[in-house]
Amino acid sequence: MAFPTTNAATELPAINQILMACGQAPVTTLDTTNPDVAIAYDTLLEISREVQSEGWSFNKENHYEFTPDGNNEIAIGNNILQLDLTTNAANGDLNAVRRNGKLYDKEHHTYEFTNETVECDVVWFFDWVDLPRPIQDYITARAAAVTSSRIIGDTNQYQILQQKEAYMRAMALEYECNQGDYSYLGKPDGADPYISYEPYKALYR
DSSP states (O other), X not given: OBOOOTTHHHHHHHHHXXXXXTTOOOOSSOBTTSHHHHHHHHHHHHHHHHHHHTOOTTTXXXXXXXXXXXXXXXXXXXXXXXXXXXXSSTTTTOOEEEETTEEEETTTTBSOOOSSXXXXXXXXXXXXXXXXXXXXXXXXXXXXXXXXXXHTOOHHHHXXXXXXXXXXXXXXXXXXXXXXXXXXXXXXXXXXXXXXXXXXXHHHO
């Protein structure tokens, strides 16, 4: 029977790209009875999680506020890959980590947070349909190389697919640089981009 997935229409082309890269015939549905399709699909999900865990401009969000529940605890959803307390005055005496699906304060050895909100820097896990196209292409190329090693095991084919993977990662990094508006000296949170020294301003003064 067909593999149940909310993004089957958008994931299927990626699965077919992986299969064709491995020399396999494309399919019309995500069918778990086909072992090659099952391996390709599981690998796609695995690689998607790995790539998104790196933290990109599209899925990393700083200063995200979490509100404690009635027990003063903060539950962490399954769509959160990484979570770290934002560096600010309110979090100065806290040292929190993920534990048992909740935010745990190692400094005070408790799950309870008395602040109205707790600011965190979050790396989210998105469904396939919500990923930018350059990231989708990179994940697909990387998943194709991994799937080839698992299904075919041919060294030459694996090396060829690795070259494609390297090219698509370069495209993904170019997208990241354009999207993130990075500069050589960086950009502090909440601050304007650094403006270098301009001699004419000293003369004008």
